[in-house]
Amino acid sequence: MSNNTIVDVKTWIDERPISKYQWVVLGLCFIIIMFDGYDAAVMGFIAPALIEDWGISRAEMGPILGAAMFGVAIGALIAGPNADRFGRKRVLMWSILCFALFSLLSTFARTPMEMAILRFLTGLGLGAVMPNTVTLVSEYMPERRRSLMITVMYSGFNVGSGAGGFIAAGLLPHFGWKAVIFAGGVLPLLMLPLLMWILPESAMYMVVRNVAKEKIAKVLTRAGGLFSAETKFVLKAPVIQKKAKVFQLFANGYAKGTIVLWVTYFMGLFVIYLLNGWLPTIMRNGGFSLERAAIVAGLFQLGGTFGGLMVGGLMDKYTAKRVIAGFYIMGMVSLLSQGIGNFGPDVLALLVFISGVCINGAQTGLQAFSPAFYPTEMRATGVCWMHGIGRSGAIISSSMGGILLGVFSGENMIFIILALPALLAGLSILLHRAAHPAEMIKGVDITDIPELSRTLNIR
Numbered sequence: 001m002s003n004n005t006i007v008d009v010k011t012w013i014d015e016r017p018i019s020k021y022q023w024v025v026l027g028l029c030f031i032i033i034m035f036d037g038y039d040a041a042v043m044g045f046i047a048p049a050l051i052e053d054w055g056i057s058r059a060e061m062g063p064i065l066g067a068a069m070f071g072v073a074i075g076a077l078i079a080g081p082n083a084d085r086f087g088r089k090r091v092l093m094w095s096i097l098c099f100a101l102f103s104l105l106s107t108f109a110r111t112p113m114e115m116a117i118l119r120f121l122t123g124l125g126l127g128a129v130m131p132n133t134v135t136l137v138s139e140y141m142p143e144r145r146r147s148l149m150i151t152v153m154y155s156g157f158n159v160g161s162g163a164g165g166f167i168a169a170g171l172l173p174h175f176g177w178k179a180v181i182f183a184g185g186v187l188p189l190l191m192l193p194l195l196m197w198i199l200p201e202s203a204m205y206m207v208v209r210n211v212a213k214e215k216i217a218k219v220l221t222r223a224g225g226l227f228s229a230e231t232k233f234v235l236k237a238p239v240i241q242k243k244a245k246v247f248q249l250f251a252n253g254y255a256k257g258t259i260v261l262w263v264t265y266f267m268g269l270f271v272i273y274l275l276n277g278w279l280p281t282i283m284r285n286g287g288f289s290l291e292r293a294a295i296v297a298g299l300f301q302l303g304g305t306f307g308g309l310m311v312g313g314l315m316d317k318y319t320a321k322r323v324i325a326g327f328y329i330m331g332m333v334s335l336l337s338q339g340i341g342n343f344g345p346d347v348l349a350l351l352v353f354i355s356g357v358c359i360n361g362a363q364t365g366l367q368a369f370s371p372a373f374y375p376t377e378m379r380a381t382g383v384c385w386m387h388g389i390g391r392s393g394a395i396i397s398s399s400m401g402g403i404l405l406g407v408f409s410g411e412n413m414i415f416i417i418l419a420l421p422a423l424l425a426g427l428s429i430l431l432h433r434a435a436h437p438a439e440m441i442k443g444v445d446i447t448d449i450p451e452l453s454r455t456l457n458i459r
Helices: 009-015 020-054 058-086 088-108 112-138 143-175 177-198 203-208 213-222 255-285 290-315 320-340 345-373 376-407 413-429 452-456
Strands: 006-008 232-238 439-442
Touching (some): 009 232, 020 058, 020 088, 020 112, 020 177, 020 255, 020 290, 058 112, 058 255, 058 376, 088 112, 112 143, 112 376, 143 177, 143 290, 143 345, 203 213, 203 232, 203 376, 213 232, 255 290, 255 320, 255 345, 255 376, 255 413, 290 345, 320 345, 345 413
Parallel strands (some): 006 232
Antiparallel strands (some): 232 439
């Protein structure tokens, strides 16, 4: 190597095959998201048992479900700028510790108020987990496979949520609702030391933050690189004005795309979290047993696992926003079918599964779509704020579910109502446009390396 070897980190990652170490990063983030998915859906699975145990109404259960979502929204809004300032890994580790501890403490709740407070605190940790894992994986995967790899990772959320239904069905009859919550807290807490040891910080983030090149080289060496002591790591990135991180989302041509992402994510989460929180109760009111209601609700999340992989693969081949929009609209058709048709339990379970494939699949695709829109310097802020603002849809739907069930006669009306936000999500994402700001080089002083422009083909 020459004394002034220059490595553009993004180009280096894009041009190489995925290494074993990158697969390890993907696998660990998959497990983190799996715990996140379990904990995010757990209250929906235990809601019928909790209502019966405490003798509360469905309307009183709504604030408990909404409290967690409110915490998730606040946690995401706080985590984004901090992850861009202090690093994806550091914020992620603190987030896992937060949601695991407060999930364990939720088993000691004695009243709806205590449970709502503890679920809010649990949500603070959960809110930072998903967008930071998405950001971390997006910055370690080559562009040609990025959408598929992010959806593979994000499918852990659907696996965790879906498995929660089966775990709840096994634990509820024998150990009660406390055991279901306890399982979601103790496992991530036990895994935290391993994550702190193995999971790396984003190499792109380290370049942008001017971290010592030795640390960058150490991480990329694990991914199969071979560098000399003189190697300089750089990153081509859009010019970002020196504004507060959140205001950057509305500068340099990013405003329209940011708003579209917020609206789409809001609508998708409105559908998903109303079903997450209230589908077991809807099934229970329709004559299903507690165990069967939990299993049918689990099918909605498991459907999302298949849908996410389908969407991710299609996004790498076709226009990403059209793929996402198509799945939202197919989900709308499935929801309408559930609301209009008078189907038996087996067909209803199949339609619930198809809805999960389409709605959760499209929402998973949005996880891969959003990081690609933002540059490294503001990527965590952009993704986290999409999550935080969009989570208001989850807060509203989780809190309103009990009220809607009481207002509308017939449980099937909920599916008809949810078809509208599914349609709006599909139409909204079609309006998204990419930003095209000017680029600059991060991580090195150009005056120190005259041949930099020629090496990186910058004009």
